[in-house]
Structures are given as structure tokens and as C-alpha cells.
Amino acid sequence: MYVRSFADGDGDGTGDLAGVRSRLPYLAELGVDALWFNPWYLSPMKDGGYDVADYRAIDPAFGTLAEAEKLIAEARETGIRTIVDIVPNHVSDQHPWFRAALAGGPERELFHFRPGSGPGGELPPNDWTSQFGGPAWTRLPDGDWYLHLFAPEQPDLNWAHPAVRQEHEDILRFWFERGVAGVRIDSAALLVKDPRLPDFVEGRDPHPYVDRDELHEVYRSWRRVADEYGGVFVGEVWLPDTERFTRYLRPDELHTAFNFSFLSCPWEARRLRRSIDDTLAEHAPVGAPATWVLCNHDVTRTVTRYGREDTGFDFATKAFGTPTDLALGTRRARAAALLSLALPGAVYVYQGEELGLPEADIPPYRIQDPMYFRSGGTDPGRDGCRVPLPWRADAPHAGFGGEPWLPQPAYWPAYAADLQAADPGSMLGLYREAIRLRPVFGDGPLTWLPTPEGVLAFTRAGGASCVVNLADTPVELPASSPPLLASGPLDERGRLPKDTAVWLRA
The missing domain is CATH 3.20.20.80 (Glycosidases)
Known part of the structure; x- marks a missing residue:
């Protein structure tokens, strides 16, 4: 969460x-x-x-x-x-350990501080890159560098220290x-x-x-x-x-x-x-x-x-x-x-x-994710999947609360939980019903069933089976009682359409 x-x-x-x-x-x-x-x-x-x-x-x-x-x-x-x-x-660069390390305390051993390379130590100690882009090292005023595999505000700990x-x-x-x-x-x-x-050597x-x-x-x-x-x-x-x-x-x-x-x-x-x-x-x-x-x-x-x-x-x-x-x-x-x-x-x-x-489109001036900034603005970052949730369609800020820390798109209220709770065919209705019915599959392994190209089908120890059609044309379902649950409607001949899944009883 x-x-x-x-x-x-x-x-x-x-x-x-x-x-x-x-x-x-x-x-x-x-x-x-x-x-x-x-x-x-x-x-x-x-x-x-x-x-x-x-x-x-x-x-x-x-x-x-x-x-x-x-x-x-x-x-x-x-x-x-x-x-x-x-x-x-x-940890954060505001963690007491790192602040003490910057002050020259023994806590310096809890991180990775190293002198630089090249003339005057002006280059990073090695060629490692940050997960967020750019070098994995930041230089301090005293001339030493410290390691951070993520943002500079996240110094790496030295796990060799007890x-x-x-x-x-x-x-x-x-x-x-x-x-x-x-x-x-x-x-x-x-x-x-x-x-x-x-230094990092590919394949070593x-x-x-x-x-x-x-x-x-x-x-x-x-x-x-x-x-x-x-x-x-x-x-x-x-x-x-x-x-x-x-x-x-x-x-x-x-x-x-x-x-x-x-x-x-x-x-x-x-x-x-x-x-x-x-x-x-x-x-x-x-x-x-x-x-x-x-x-x-x-x-x-x-x-x-x-x-x-x-x-x-x-x-x-x-x-x-x-x-x-x-x-x-x-x-x-x-x-x-x-x-x-x-x-x-x-x-x-x-x-x-x-x-x-x-995924929501966040205006560049509202983006907060360091991935965006470390990429020089080319990577949109992860804020688009972190936009505050819509709870009530008719409430300010879609019922989230105060004005959200990340902007909600104008269409966000259409996805509100209160609207979907009243609609059994909504995505929320599908998830609620699927989680409720999930025990019909039992706890055992799955067994794949023979299918046409582009179709996945398997049965589980509880007796229920799942069929997912990723092919371009509808597929016939095995003879059974009516489906327990389907992600979308079957076609007029009772076939499973493309990009649709169904749960069937034994």
C-alpha cells in the first residue's frame, strides 16, 4: 500500500x-x-x-x-x-549515522567512503552507475566520495560492518x-x-x-x-x-x-x-x-x-x-x-x-520522482502510477481528501470506488467476485489443458479451470455448466472472445 x-x-x-x-x-x-x-x-x-x-x-x-x-x-x-x-x-542522508559520518565520526565506516580516482581525485572511485541514472558516487567538500546505488540522498550502507x-x-x-x-x-x-x-565488467x-x-x-x-x-x-x-x-x-x-x-x-x-x-x-x-x-x-x-x-x-x-x-x-x-x-x-x-x-500523465512541473530528474527529464518516472485514489465521484478531489500531493486527472472521478461498488460489471466488481470465488481452485498445482494456439487453459486440484483467449478469434469452451466468472461477455455462440478469460466448474 x-x-x-x-x-x-x-x-x-x-x-x-x-x-x-x-x-x-x-x-x-x-x-x-x-x-x-x-x-x-x-x-x-x-x-x-x-x-x-x-x-x-x-x-x-x-x-x-x-x-x-x-x-x-x-x-x-x-x-x-x-x-x-x-x-x-x-538510508537517508538525514539519518543520524550519515550525518555523524559527514562530521567525521566513526560512523563513516558504516558507509562506503573512498578517495576519488584520476588527477586530484576528481573522478569517481569506480564506474558504477546509479539505478536512477548517472554516477553512483557523490563527492563531498573534503574530497572523498560516497556510494549511492540510487539517489545521492540515499547513501549505501556497508554490510560488512557488524x-x-x-x-x-x-x-x-x-x-x-x-x-x-x-x-x-x-x-x-x-x-x-x-x-x-x-569497476563493473560485463559478464564477469x-x-x-x-x-x-x-x-x-x-x-x-x-x-x-x-x-x-x-x-x-x-x-x-x-x-x-x-x-x-x-x-x-x-x-x-x-x-x-x-x-x-x-x-x-x-x-x-x-x-x-x-x-x-x-x-x-x-x-x-x-x-x-x-x-x-x-x-x-x-x-x-x-x-x-x-x-x-x-x-x-x-x-x-x-x-x-x-x-x-x-x-x-x-x-x-x-x-x-x-x-x-x-x-x-x-x-x-x-x-x-x-x-x-x-497510468496518469503528470505535468513535468509537478513530477517528484528522482528517476525523472536523474534521467535529465527523458524518463517520465513512476509518479503516474502513484496518483491518489478516487473514492467518491461527486466529492472534491474524488473523495481522496484535501488537494492531492500529485494531481488527479480530470477524468479520475469516473473510476471512483463508490460508482464501481454499485456496478457488478465494473473492475471492482470483478475483483471482489474473483477473490471471493478463488477458493474453488483449491491449493494444489495446476495442470495445463490442450488448447489452440494463443489460448491458455489449466485446471487446478479443486476442480475448477481457467481459460484465457489471447488468440485473434473466439474459441469454443469445453462443455460444462455455466461459467463461474468471466472477464467479459461470451459471444452470441457462447464462445470466448479475444482478450477474455473465464473460470469454469469441473
């Missing part, structure tokens, strides 16, 4: 914990059983809260620690558990003791760096800062903490190597990890099936549950992405003015919702996906 954009309880234009608490009935009716919160900690908000200044304090824009504890308890009473976000790779490891274990205990059920780990494969900080193994073997002992120690409280971990692990990815899911490390191959997969039957098969194969050897997600706070919203010529997702291809057919994208997003909710494992729904929200 991106708190800043969910619901504004105090009318200041920023979403907050009071707003979330007021919408717990909506979330319960939707059928969710857990809420993953993006960072809600004290932060200068240079990167949407992922620049943390204090993990034991709630940012005043969102509320107080007491309110967070109350929210965790109230959600649990409705059957909804809480997952918090930990960002172990870096104090860094101890602090994060203490942070985990702090939140588990306040009732959270789990922790999502941001940029989970980036923490450990080669102590030599060598091991990578100087991605997926280093030393990282697994960190997560083994974290797992021992989680096991004390019965907590779970969800890792953000972007790795192309299946065998390397699976290592993070061993029984003494992380419980599960986000599935980015499915999230970024184009709307193509063969590639979707391959992504599903690969995901299930990755998780099977270690008995970890697969995860499925169509969108999150970092990527282009599903209805927009699926309405484009290139229906996959890649940060490198994001550009202003990309043509989108929203009607087509919405039809495909409805089918994709039924596909993902029929698969074995856990499904994450990003706020607003259940409303079918498109």
Missing part, C-alpha cells in the same frame, strides 16, 4: 494512517488478507519514503507510531495482516513486536558489495554488488529473527538466473519473493505460459509459494501497459507520449486479473488495480 496516495484522513492532501483505518471496511469487502505498506517511516521523501531517516518513527505526514500500532491491531481484527517494508541497502547487521536485526524485532506479520525486503539482492569496489562473475554469495548469511540471520515471532519475508529479488534466484528461497532464508518475470511479461500466450512454468519450477524445489503481481508502485499501470504496442515492461523503454488504447488495455487487464487469481500461490494487488486505473 502506497500510503501517501491511498486515503487522506486529515485533509492535508497526503494519504495517512487515519485514511487507511477509515478504509479498512473497503479492504475487507475486497477480500484481501494482508496489506503490504511501502515505507511509512520518518523520511525527507526524496524517493517516496525509500530514503529512511528513522525506522522506529512514523513520518508525521502519515501519523504517529501509536496510530501505526492501532492500525496493525484493527486490521488484524478484520482478518487482515500487516507487512512492512524494510530498505536495507541504504553494527549494520545488528541494527537491522533490532529493527526487525521492533516491528515484529508491534504485531506485523511480515517484512518485504527492498532491493534484496544489492546489499553486499565487493570490498575492493572494482561474481557481480561486484548484485547477488553476492555473502548476502545469504545476512538472510539466514534474519530468518532466525523471523522464526522467533512467526513472521515471514517477501524479497524484492530481480535476477534472470533461475538457480541463483531459488537460493534466496531455501528453507532457512526468505519465505517467498516477488515474481518480476510475470509482472514484466508481454501479453502473449507462449511467453505467459513460459513465465508461469518457470516460476512454478523455481519455487518447487524449495517448497516456497509462488507470487503473482501485475503492477506495483514502480511500474506502469496494467491497463495502460496492456493497451500499448509493447505490452511488456522495461524501465529502459519508458517514454513520454507512448500511444495507448485504454479500452483494449482494460479488456486485457480484466482477463489478466482472472488469470493471476487462478494460479497457485499468493497474489498481490496494487492499490487502484481493482479500480482499473490507468
Whole structure:
């Protein structure tokens, strides 16, 4: 949950914990059983809260620690558990450790400070680049440079130092003791760096800062903490190597990890099936549950992405003015919702996906995402999927609260939750019904069914089956009782149209 954009309880234009608490009935009716919160900690908000200044304090824009504890308890009473976000790779440049390091204290060892290279040390210590573009190093007035794989306001921690490891274990205990059920780990494969900080060489193994073997002992120690409280971990692990990815899911490390191959997969039957098969194969050897997600706070919203010529997702291809057919994208997003909710494992729904929200165009002068600024204004950034939600069509600011921190498009009220709640055929109606019916698939594996080219069909142990038509022509459905649920109407002959999905009884 991106708190800043969910619901504004105090009318200041920023979403907050009071707003979330007021919408717990909506979330319960939707059928969710857990809420993953993006960072809600004290932060200068240079990167949407992922620049943390204090993990034991709630940012005043969102509320107080007491309110967070109350929210965790109230959600649990409705059957909804809480997952918090930990960002172990870096902290804010306003964190007490970094401020002390800049003052010349021993805390300097907790980060990566190095002299520069070249004449007079005027060049960065190595050639690493930031995830947001540009060099991964910033020079200080004293001549030294410090490492930041993200924005300059996010200095990387030195995970070779025992104090860094101890602090994060203490942070985990702090939140588990306040009732959270789990922790999502941001940029989970980036923490450990080669102590030599060598230049990056394409194809050289091991990578100087991605997926280093030393990282697994960190997560083994974290797992021992989680096991004390019965907590779970969800890792953000972007790795192309299946065998390397699976290592993070061993029984003494992380419980599960986000599935980015499915999230970024184009709307193509063969590639979707391959992504599903690969995901299930990755998780099977270690008995970890697969995860499925169509969108999150970092990527282009599903209805927009699926309405484009290139229906996959890649940060490198994001550009202003990309043509989108929203009607087509919405039809495909409805089918994709039924596909993902029929698969074995856990499904994450990003706020607003259940409303079918498109990616919003943010005027350049209102963009806040550092990705936009670090790219020199060529990358539109991620603010378009973070626009505050529309709750009431007839209320100011579509019922979000005060004037939103990011501008809502003029058409936003048409997607309002109150309108969709009254329409069973809306995207919200589809999600509510799909989540309610999802148990008909059971907990077992899936079995693929024979189909024409461009069609995906599988059955699950519970007896129900899912059919998704990505071909150009309608397809006949197997003989069965009337569909349990369909993402769109069947044609006049009872066939499944293009870009439509259906759930069938055994």
C-alpha cells in the first residue's frame, strides 16, 4: 500500500494512517488478507519514503507510531495482516549515522567512503552507475566520495560492518513486536558489495554488488529473527538466473519473493505460459509459494501497459507520449486479473488495480520522482502510477481528501470506488467476485489443458479451470455448466472472445 496516495484522513492532501483505518471496511469487502505498506517511516521523501531517516518513527505526514500500532491491531481484527517494508541497502542522508559520518565520526565506516580516482581525485572511485541514472558516487567538500546505488540522498550502507547487521536485526524485532506479520525486503539482492569496489565488467562473475554469495548469511540471520515471532519475508529479488534466484528461497532464508518475470511479461500466450512454468519450477524445489503481481508502485499501470504496442515492461523503454488504447488495455487487464487469481500461490494487488486505473500523465512541473530528474527529464518516472485514489465521484478531489500531493486527472472521478461498488460489471466488481470465488481452485498445482494456439487453459486440484483467449478469434469452451466468472461477455455462440478469460466448474 502506497500510503501517501491511498486515503487522506486529515485533509492535508497526503494519504495517512487515519485514511487507511477509515478504509479498512473497503479492504475487507475486497477480500484481501494482508496489506503490504511501502515505507511509512520518518523520511525527507526524496524517493517516496525509500530514503529512511528513522525506522522506529512514523513520518508525521502519515501519523504517529501509536496510530501505526492501532492500525496493525484493527486490521488484524478484520482478518487482515500487516507487512512492512524494510530498505536495507541504504538510508537517508538525514539519518543520524550519515550525518555523524559527514562530521567525521566513526560512523563513516558504516558507509562506503573512498578517495576519488584520476588527477586530484576528481573522478569517481569506480564506474558504477546509479539505478536512477548517472554516477553512483557523490563527492563531498573534503574530497572523498560516497556510494549511492540510487539517489545521492540515499547513501549505501556497508554490510560488512557488524553494527549494520545488528541494527537491522533490532529493527526487525521492533516491528515484529508491534504485531506485523511480515517484512518485504527492498532491493534484496544489492546489499553486499565487493570490498575492493572494482569497476563493473560485463559478464564477469561474481557481480561486484548484485547477488553476492555473502548476502545469504545476512538472510539466514534474519530468518532466525523471523522464526522467533512467526513472521515471514517477501524479497524484492530481480535476477534472470533461475538457480541463483531459488537460493534466496531455501528453507532457512526468505519465505517467498516477488515474481518480476510475470509482472514484466508481454501479453502473449507462449511467453505467459513460459513465465508461469518457470516460476512454478523455481519455487518447487524449495517448497516456497509462488507470487503473482501485475503492477506495483514502480511500474506502469496494467491497463495502460496492456493497451500499448509493447505490452511488456522495461524501465529502459519508458517514454513520454507512448500511444495507448485504454479500452483494449482494460479488456486485457480484466482477463489478466482472472488469470493471476487462478494460479497457485499468493497474489498481490496494487492499490487502484481493482479500480482499473490507468497510468496518469503528470505535468513535468509537478513530477517528484528522482528517476525523472536523474534521467535529465527523458524518463517520465513512476509518479503516474502513484496518483491518489478516487473514492467518491461527486466529492472534491474524488473523495481522496484535501488537494492531492500529485494531481488527479480530470477524468479520475469516473473510476471512483463508490460508482464501481454499485456496478457488478465494473473492475471492482470483478475483483471482489474473483477473490471471493478463488477458493474453488483449491491449493494444489495446476495442470495445463490442450488448447489452440494463443489460448491458455489449466485446471487446478479443486476442480475448477481457467481459460484465457489471447488468440485473434473466439474459441469454443469445453462443455460444462455455466461459467463461474468471466472477464467479459461470451459471444452470441457462447464462445470466448479475444482478450477474455473465464473460470469454469469441473
